[in-house]
Amino acid sequence: MGTTRMMVLLNILLLLWFQQWVQASTSVIQMATEGEIQLKINAKGDADTVIHAAFNTTIVYERLAYMTDTFGPRFSGTPALESALDWIKVQAQTDGLSVKEQPVMIPVWVRGREYANLISPRRKSMHVLGLGGSVGTNGQIVQAKVLVVSSFDDLERQKDNVKGKIVVYNVEFVSYSKTVVYRVNGASKAQQYGAVAALVRSISPFGLQTPHTGSSEPTTIPAMAITLEDAQMFARMQARGQEVEIELYMEAHTLPDAQSRNLILEIEGTHFPSEYVIVGGHTDSWDIADGAMDDGGGAFVAWEALRLIKSSGLHPDRTVRAILYVNEENGARGGQQYAHDYSDTLSKTSIALESDVGTFTPDGISFLGSTKAQSILEYMGHQLLGGIGSGNVSGEGIGEDISYMCVTGVPCGNLNVLDPRVGTESNNPCAPYSQPPYPLLTEDEFPRDGYFWYHHTEADTIDKLSPEQLQHAAATLGVWIYSIANLPTLLPR
Numbered sequence: 203m204g205t206t207r208m209m210v211l212l213n214i215l216l217l218l219w220f221q222q223w224v225q226a227s228t229s230v231i232q233m234a235t236e237g238e239i240q241l242k243i244n245a246k247g248d249a250d251t252v253i254h255a256a257f258n259t260t261i262v263y264e265r266l267a268y269m270t271d272t273f274g275p276r277f278s279g280t281p282a283l284e285s286a287l288d289w290i291k292v293q294a295q296t297d298g299l300s301v302k303e304q305p306v307m308i309p310v311w312v313r314g315r316e317y318a319n320l321i322s323p324r325r326k327s328m329h330v331l332g333l334g335g336s337v338g339t340n341g342q343i344v345q346a347k348v349l350v351v352s353s354f355d356d357l358e359r360q361k362d363n364v365k366g367k368i369v370v371y372n373v374e375f376v377s378y379s380k381t382v383v384y385r386v387n388g389a390s391k392a393q394q395y396g397a398v399a400a401l402v403r404s405i406s407p408f409g410l411q412t413p414h415t416g417s418s419e420p421t422t423i424p425a426m427a428i429t430l431e432d433a434q435m436f437a438r439m440q441a442r443g444q445e446v447e448i449e450l451y452m453e454a455h456t457l458p459d460a461q462s463r464n465l466i467l468e469i470e471g472t473h474f475p476s477e478y479v480i481v482g483g484h485t486d487s488w489d490i491a492d493g494a495m496d497d498g499g500g501a502f503v504a505w506e507a508l509r510l511i512k513s514s515g516l517h518p519d520r521t522v523r524a525i526l527y528v529n530e531e532n533g534a535r536g537g538q539q540y541a542h543d544y545s546d547t548l549s550k551t552s553i554a555l556e557s558d559v560g561t562f563t564p565d566g567i568s569f570l571g572s573t574k575a576q577s578i579l580e581y582m583g584h585q586l587l588g589g590i591g592s593g594n595v596s597g598e599g600i601g602e603d604i605s606y607m608c609v610t611g612v613p614c615g616n617l618n619v620l621d622p623r624v625g626t627e628s629n630n631p632c633a634p635y636s637q638p639p640y641p642l643l644t645e646d647e648f649p650r651d652g653y654f655w656y657h658h659t660e661a662d663t664i665d666k667l668s669p670e671q672l673q674h675a676a677a678t679l680g681v682w683i684y685s686i687a688n689l690p691t692l693l694p695r
Contacts (some may be wrong), residue, residue, distance in 0.1 A: 211435060230433030239578045240690045241585065248688075249586040249681045251514045256677030262506045263669035265293065266499060270492040270664050277489035278529045279310030279460045287465060287485060290505070290526065294467050297509045299524075302466040306539045308529040309457045311335055311491055314453025318401070318426060321345065322447040325437065328432055329411050330450070331490060333385060333402065333418035333425040334532040338452040344368070344424065346398050348446035350437045354384075354391060368448050375407040378654055379599075385416050389425035400425045403433035405658075407651045414658040415488050417532045424452045462528045464536045467508050471520040471687065478547055479522045479687040480554040481507055481679050484530035491612040495653065499667055499675070500557035500617070501526045506676035511684050516663040518687035520552065527603040530558070537603030538590055541610070542584060548610045552692040555682065556601035558615040560653040561675040564619050566594030567682060571613030575693040579615075582685055591680040594618070613693045617675060622652040622666065 256681060269286055276283040294301050311334055320326040349367040351357045357369065369392035371384045382405050389400035400423060404414035409430035418425045439446050465485070471477065483500025487493020504524040511518065527536035541548065553575075555567060566583055569576050583593025600614040608614040658660045686693065 239581050241582070241685070242688060243514050245668050245685060245688065246586060248516055249685060250515075251516065252510050252680040252684060253677045254589060255510050255514050256506070256673045257670075259673065260669035261673040262499075262502050262676055263664075263667065266494060266502050266667070266672070267664045270494045270498060270504075275489050275491055276485060276487045276493060278308045278462065278486050278532060279312075279457070280489070281338040283462065283486055283528070287463060287526075287528075287598060290485070291465060294465070294509075296503060298512050299508055300468040300470070302468065304464040304466055304539060304543060306462050306464055306528050306536050308462045308535050309533045310457040310460050311532060312453075312455055312457060314338060314455065316426070316450075316452045316454070318428070318448060320432075320446070321449055323444050324326070328448075329429050330426045331413040331415040332452050332454045333415060334488070335418050335420045335425055335456070336389070336425040336452065336454050337420070337422060338454040339424050339450065341453075343449050343451050345447065345449040348401075348436055348440070348448055349397075349619065350433075350440045350446070352437070354387075357391060357395070361395045361440045364392065367397055368399045368401060369397045369449070370403075370428070370433060370436050371401050372437045372506040375651075375654070378405060378657075381405050382416070385427065387419055389421045390419045391425055392536060393421045393423045397423060401428045401433075401448070401450075402426070403428060403430055403635075406654045408655045412659050412661060414654075415490060416658045424450065424454070426450065426452070440466075446655075449501040458608065459554050461497035464528055464537075464540055466540075467505055467524040467526070469508055469512055469518060470520050471522070472517045473519040475521050476547070476550060477520040477692060479518070479520055479683045480525060480550045480551060480604070480607075481522070481557070482525035482527055482555070482603060483557045484527040484536065486529055486531050487662070488531055488612060488658050490660050492664065493662055494664040495560055495662045495666055496524050496657055497530065497558045499672060503557055503561050503617075503672060503676040503679055504555075506673075507680035507683055510676060510680040516684060518684055520687040522683050522687050525603075530603050534602050534606075537606045540603075541606035545547050545610075546609055548601055548612050550692070551607065551612045552686055552689070553613045553615060553683075554607045555615045555617065555679065556604045557675065557679065558601040558603070559616060560619050560622060561617070562619040562622040562653075562671050564592040564617055564675045564678040566592050566596065566618050566678070568596050568598035568600065568618055569613070569615045570597075570600050571615075572694050575613050575695075576694060578689070579686075582682075586685055587678060590674065590677065592674065611695050613695065617679060619653075619671075619675065648651035
């Protein structure tokens with residue numbers, strides 16, 4: 203063939219190739235005007251693959267039920283936690299995931315025996331839980347009159363009456379973030395004015411004589427959570443001029459730190475293996491709770507997000523990690539240790555997501571990061587998750603474990619879920635996917651108060667969760683992390 207004909211043919215082939223490239227580019231790359239985002243042509247198809255795979259199994263519920271039934275509460279420093287971590291590691295490796303164990307030194311607080319009784323104006327055995335980190339009563343029974351206060355301001359107004367008293371905080375639940383300060387700081391503030399103990403109304407909007415434990419700032423006086431019903435009764439008694447007297451006993455004490463570990467599950471990226479997308483939850487629970495909601499569900503849907511990607515034969519451009527943090531409940535050492543040991547990777551981490559507000563019907567993710575990054579996520583959520591109602595992006599806060607990455611500038615987010623009492627799931631696991639896109643919801647339209655009915659109590663058990671909702675949450679996280687891992691660049695800071 204002559205050179206001229208070859209050149210002509212070559213030009214024709216180049217022209218045809220160029221036309222095909224232009225057509226492919228139009229479909230391969232979708233542009234978001236504000237977010238300047240580029241999604242690959244198969245982004246929606248890959249998202250649908252993850253979603254369909256998620257709604258075709260109930261593996262999260264089955265695994266979570268096995269763990270909570272078999273090992274029970276997984277408090278930091280206990281053999282139950284370590285046995286549960288051993289089991290998770292084996293199961294994740296069976297899924298074909300890489301598993302790294304990151305050593306973490308954790309605090310060891312022991313509850314011991316405890317009780318409290320109303321002595322006057324009548325005798326009543328109280329439902330109580332010592333607050334994490336509290337001291338005990340040194341083998342003695344503490345008995346004293348009660349002073350009920352409704353706020354820190356009220357405590358300040360009555361500070362001259364505090365000495366020698368047991369301060370009872372009867373503070374109505376407004377939101378967790380606004381009300382939990384009384385559990386955390388109540389004892390230390392009461393101690394400043396000479397109180398001999400502090401009793402804090404459980405941080406919950408609802409009670410069935412159920413005390414809720416949680417961490418408290420260490421002091422030299424014992425601190426306990428009491429029920430909503432008892433706190434309100436003591437306030438009524440005080441208001442009518444009755445003298446309230448209580449006795450309490452606690453054997454709480456702290457032991458030297460012990461070694462535990464974070465589990466880091468991983469799928470290595472095919473193009474940018476040293477860049478990361480992170481999702482996670484925490485494996486530990488309080489000593490009195492099976493921790494199915496807080497946060498076994500969160501840890502397991504993060505794990506499932508990776509399993510769905512792996513089992514669907516998908517290959518993320520960036521490395522995706524599910525970090526199952528340890529010791530979130532009474533120290534957050536796992537989150538701190540990851541941020542410290544992997545500090546050199548944080549500038550190459552596109553986003554860190556967490557699930558620690560329940561694994562009920564997901565609405566989307568909260569987000570803390572740049573406006574440009576949020577616009578990218580909003581576009582992605584609408585395009586890829588609108589069909590199952592979990593593509594919304596809010597400007598809300600983030601979880602404890604990832605907060606240590608967030609302060610370095612890593613974009614962060616948390617799985618948002620609807621109130622478990624009014625979830626929209628049906629009995630058909632495929633129903634959410636088959637419905638049209640759900641309408642966008644404002645923050646006020648999806649309260650999570652139902653989560654705090656059971657939070658940090660003996661009632662945090664597997665029966666509060668739904669197999670369909672767990673898979674919905676896992677599908678949501680799976681799509682988010684896989685799609686973010688495949689963006690042309692890291693999310694803008």
